[in-house]
Amino acid sequence: MADVARLAGVSSQTVSRVSNGYAGVTEETRRQVLAAMKELGYRPNSAARALKRGEFRTIGVITFSLATTGNVRTLEAIATSAASQGYAVTLLPVAVPTQDEVSGAFTRLEExxxxxxxxxMEVHLLDAATLTLPPHVQVVVVDSDAGDHYTVVDTDQAGGTRAAVRHLLELGHGTVWHLGGPEGSFAAQRRAxxxxxxxxxxxxxxPPLVRGDWSAESGYRAGLELAARPECTAVFAANDQMALGLVRALHEHGRRVPGDxxxxxxxxxxxxxxxxxPLxxxxQDFAEVGRLCVEAVLRQMREGGPERGTTLVPTRLVTRASTAPPPA
Amino acid sequence: MADVARLAGVSSQTVSRVSNGYAGVTEETRRQVLAAMKELGYRPNSAARALKRGEFRTIGVITFSLATTGNVRTLEAIATSAASQGYAVTLLPVAVPTQDEVSGAFTRLEExxxxxxxxxMEVHLLDAATLTLPPHVQVVVVDSDAGDHYTVVDTDQAGGTRAAVRHLLELGHGTVWHLGGPEGSFAAQRRAxxxxxxxxxxxxxxPPLVRGDWSAESGYRAGLELAARPECTAVFAANDQMALGLVRALHEHGRRVPGDxxxxxxxxxxxxxxxxxPLxxxxQDFAEVGRLCVEAVLRQMREGGPERGTTLVPTRLVTRASTAPPPA
DNA sequence: CCAGCAAATGTTTACGCAAACATAACACCC
DNA sequence: GGGTGTTATGTTTGCGTAAACATTTGCTGG
Structure with missing residues (x-):
């Protein structure tokens, strides 16, 4: 910065003003400074900036596994949304969803x-880690019932489920089976x-709940069970991947979808x-979830306090070809 | 830090030493400092650290769209791998893959x-942006032919393709059609x-190349074309999603997979x-790609110079049920 | 024609940390 | 017992920036 100032024949403070777009700099001076910056390939040092300003303009995202579409889409929306507000996004992967690992991530986070x-994250794991969070760091949680401690943004699991189950009942099915997600997942819990x-x-x-682990493979295994039950004519799977595996198992055992x-x-x-x-x-509007997260977190930063409570993003039933009235 | 030093009755330098795990501090002193840190809830300020040390311990990842599995898996591996080396990962999403946007990302990157x-990224877009990169920032590129300018890590597209096509020929197909990825994608280009x-x-x-855009929907559209050609008995799709759409189109038009x-x-x-x-x-071993990227980038940082050349990660043909000899 | 003021620019300082250097305390040897 | 080395700790300094304050310049109005 000093070099730029020297070359432009001004003080470093003026360079700072130009670099931050402050008013009160002559057009003439501004141009000279910009030229000098360009010539010297100057780029502001963000560490120094952060040190001086006391903020990093960065949002951390803690997640384990980017294996589920939902997390990824949400992350993507968060990153995009944050970028448009001048914030960067730092990823904090948690390899194994154990309490220790989560605490570990929070510890790393502190630095x-x-x-x-x-x-x-499935946030029952969050509880014990709560205390270690540096106080000035705002938190928003996705996909959890931690609404009484944190701001939570989530999709309307219940509404979506209701729409799905009702759709099947309206088609005339006597009841609806459920291929649920893993224990310990709040989304799975909600849907069930x-x-x-x-x-x-x-x-x-x-009927009895059948459990999978979100993977297509687990859906297939569950499907083997369900295919053996002729009374099962309608299944609500807790995600699309499991539905895919389920359909494959049904198909392999001669149960047509949606015929049977x-x-x-x-x-x-x-x-x-x-x-x-077609399923x-x-x-789910993951993009909206991501956007709302960023919005909420930035609002909290401005206002200084965590807001409790949960914001729900609506879901919408998309009717394709995998549902039909039950066989006569 | 000064507060901690005062409470522990030592100098701030000693606190620094403890906090960085340097040798040459009595066990006694160390314990006192740690106690003081805990009591005051001391957190080292990473901005100040970065400023002093001249490094951020952070790797930026530029990518557009986390829509493709490959990018996501790679990103995940990068994040995990980087974390294990004490590096954080910052995400730089590029919304629209235009030259401007990419340059924009590089500009933001500079700050x-x-x-x-x-x-x-599909890196033909990278070329014009090259110059704006700050000189001391090391670059590694995935999925590109930029090997003469940068370090490139990629999967062995050619090897995988060869295995796939040969597999079909060995089954007895006269020739193999190709449902390719979008123009401008290097992966697509390589595979084609x-x-x-x-x-x-x-x-x-x-046979003539049929193009999709990686999406299942585009695979479906291509499938409509191919289903109309009875001479087409074997198709190599450039990704699984397109293959999925392709199979659906074939199925809808009475062409059995793999029978026909x-x-x-x-x-x-x-x-x-x-x-x-089952397809x-x-x-592709995306995890390995991610790991190698981090390894390469850290090595470059140590050694100061970019290494040119491309590292290829091997691929492996997974034979399931969507391939068979051609109909008699 | 100058007091008085605003706009443009310069100077000083501190953000929090850790490297470099300085000092103190102690053990050991001849 | 004084020199010599070794280990533990303290002091000074500067990283690059921007806020706060200081100064200069130019202009207005009475």
């Missing part, structure tokens, strides 16, 4: 140059609860419309 | 607190070139084994 954190609740509302008895069994997924991943048959599913 | 950059080359080697005439048409994909995404039929595809 990290971030002003705020967005946690995309809403499934049970919607059936109860309609006076139907929920109707299947609904959740997420509406990009490929869902190209499955065989009816619940669309 | 950004990173020591090195990994570019995951290798496809042509392998056919030529075997003395077969390549064999289909091979590329990538081996997690769901490929659950497609109907034969070329497995």
């Amino acid at each position: 990290l140059a971030v002003d705020a954190v967005i946690v995309i 609860d809403a499934w049970r609740h919607t059936l109860a509302e309609a006076g139907r008895t929920p 069994v109707s299947v609904i997924g959740f997420d509406d991943i990009a490929e869902a419309g190209s499955f065989l048959p 009816t599913t619940v669309h | 950004l607190a990173v020591d090195a950059v990994i570019v995951i 070139d290798a496809w042509r080359h392998t056919l030529a080697e075997a003395g077969r005439t390549p 048409v064999s289909v091979i994909g590329f990538d081996d995404i997690a769901e490929a084994g659950s497609f109907l039929p 034969t595809t070329v497995h």
